[in-house]
Amino acid sequence: MNESWTSQRLSARRFTEMLGDWRGSGHGYLELAESAALLVRDGRIVPGTTLPAERPLSDALGVSRTTVAAAYQRLRDTGAVVSRRGSGTVVRGSGGERSALWSGSDGGIDLSSACPEPWSGLAELNARAMAEHPDAFRLVGYDTLGLPALRAAIAERYAARGIPTAPEQIMVTLGAQHAIFLIARTLLRRGDRTLVESPSYPHAREALAATGALVAELPVGGPGGYDAVSMLEIAERTSPRLAYLIPDHHNPTGLSMPDELKARLISTLASQGAHVIADETTAELVLGEPRRVVPFAAFAEQEHQQDAIITVGSMGKTVWGGMRVGWIRAAPDLIVRLEAARRVGDLGTGTWEQVLALIALEQYDTILVERAHVLTARHRLLASRVAEELPEWRLTPAVGGVCVWADLGARVSTRLSRAAAGLGVRLPSGPRFGSPGTFERFVRLPFSETEEVLSDAVGRLAEAWRSEGDAFPAEVFAEAVI
Numbered sequence: 206m207n208e209s210w211t212s213q214r215l216s217a218r219r220f221t222e223m224l225g226d227w228r229g230s231g232h233g234y235l236e237l238a239e240s241a242a243l244l245v246r247d248g249r250i251v252p253g254t255t256l257p258a259e260r261p262l263s264d265a266l267g268v269s270r271t272t273v274a275a276a277y278q279r280l281r282d283t284g285a286v287v288s289r290r291g292s293g294t295v296v297r298g299s300g301g302e303r304s305a306l307w308s309g310s311d312g313g314i315d316l317s318s319a320c321p322e323p324w325s326g327l328a329e330l331n332a333r334a335m336a337e338h339p340d341a342f343r344l345v346g347y348d349t350l351g352l353p354a355l356r357a358a359i360a361e362r363y364a365a366r367g368i369p370t371a372p373e374q375i376m377v378t379l380g381a382q383h384a385i386f387l388i389a390r391t392l393l394r395r396g397d398r399t400l401v402e403s404p405s406y407p408h409a410r411e412a413l414a415a416t417g418a419l420v421a422e423l424p425v426g427g428p429g430g431y432d433a434v435s436m437l438e439i440a441e442r443t444s445p446r447l448a449y450l451i452p453d454h455h456n457p458t459g460l461s462m463p464d465e466l467k468a469r470l471i472s473t474l475a476s477q478g479a480h481v482i483a484d485e486t487t488a489e490l491v492l493g494e495p496r497r498v499v500p501f502a503a504f505a506e507q508e509h510q511q512d513a514i515i516t517v518g519s520m521g522k523t524v525w526g527g528m529r530v531g532w533i534r535a536a537p538d539l540i541v542r543l544e545a546a547r548r549v550g551d552l553g554t555g556t557w558e559q560v561l562a563l564i565a566l567e568q569y570d571t572i573l574v575e576r577a578h579v580l581t582a583r584h585r586l587l588a589s590r591v592a593e594e595l596p597e598w599r600l601t602p603a604v605g606g607v608c609v610w611a612d613l614g615a616r617v618s619t620r621l622s623r624a625a626a627g628l629g630v631r632l633p634s635g636p637r638f639g640s641p642g643t644f645e646r647f648v649r650l651p652f653s654e655t656e657e658v659l660s661d662a663v664g665r666l667a668e669a670w671r672s673e674g675d676a677f678p679a680e681v682f683a684e685a686v687i
Contacts, residue, residue, distance in 0.1 A: 319651035457609075
């Protein structure tokens with residue numbers, strides 16, 4: 206085991222909250238072990254974490270100590286954990302938990318990410334870059350702000366979308382995730398109040414929490430869509446230092462915030478002195494006919510409100526997940542602060558990837574049209590297959606992005622995820638996208654895979670759904686709502 210991991214101990218109460226509704230109709234110790242392994246796989250329990258001792262965990266779960274001991278032994282047998290005298294039961298690294306989840310599965314399908322395959326023109330893009338920019342290989346090879354030409358091109362694209370932008374307002378990053386962590390680390394201190402949508406992109410919540418900030422939640426995607434009154438009231442009451450939003454093609458719901466609510470949220474948060482991260486990683490991935498998506502910052506009614514908004518973008522979903530190029534659009538003085546903070550953690554973004562991004566931007570509209578065509582067909586296929594195989598489920602009416610939020614009709618998400626893993630489908634449970642114990646009624650379904658894979662995935666999920674039998678309560682069929 207790697208001794209360099211940061212050790213932390215998980216309390217029995219916290220572990221119980223994270224496990225959610227794990228009980229099914231099978232062998233309790235196996236269900237407990239597999240549910241724990243799911244938490245490790247999803248990244249909610251990190252390597253080096255010490256699990257609770259057997260006796261307090263059995264008390265917290267309301268099961269026998271024998272059940273907990275057998276579950277821990279199962280985790281040891283599959284390599285997910287290791288037990289040492291005096292150290293307790295400690296979570297291991299990547300190899301063990303994956304084997305515990307995928308043992309016996311054939312042709313696994315990974316629905317834990319929502320990233321399309323590389324854009325079809327990527328090889329030609331690389332060839333063109335080699336022919337047109339051989340001078341790139343005479344540069345140092347990385348920088349903390351970004352190539353001037355790329356910063357200018359990103360700024361020009363914002364201007365074309367309706368929001369004038371100068372190159373000085375742009376920093377090129379190592380993808381959107383890097384951008385979010387950098388912003389959080391620069392602006393937040395322990396104890397600061399922050400606000401994140403719920404459900405939301407889980408790594409954004411982790412970025413805020415990693416600073417020691419307090420994280421409050423802004424509910425998104427209820428039965429009636431966006432509840433403007435509730436959201437504005439929470440935003441005003443929380444008075445956060447930093448808020449994280451996905452205004453368009455929200456992850457995981459696929460919904461887009463109404464324009465009026467965007468303007469009112471900006472006004473409410475900016476008046477409190479808050480900065481607002483607008484994650485637009487999937488904002489330009491639309492379903493149906495191509496259409497222009499206006500940047501969130503364009504809804505600011507006053508100039509000082511513009512300075513409060515920090516926009517994050519990326520080519521990970523549009524061009525290729527392996528192209529680690531993202532960007533931050535912010536006020537010039539904040540860009541200066543972000544660069545100074547960045548130098549502590551990394552040396553910058555690679556020059557070659559930036560050259561590829563520069564050429565990609567020249568044909569970005571073409572790339573987006575192709576993506577829209579493919580994703581629209583896949584979304585249609587997914588919705589059709591779910592309606593056929595799982596008519597009890599209700600999907601959000603997504604208008605863009607790469608995923609939908611499925612209402613299962615009852616609190617069975619963890620059990621479904623566990624059953625799906627046994628059939629080779631890696632599907633995070635609903636609580637992955639919110640606080641422990643929340644969203645047990647939901648799962649995120651990405652439609653970024655090919656139609657063949659999506660059809661197979663829904664078939665396996667339907668088999669997992671049926672295989673649980675009595676584990677899913679009868680009201681699951683009666684409670685399904687739109």
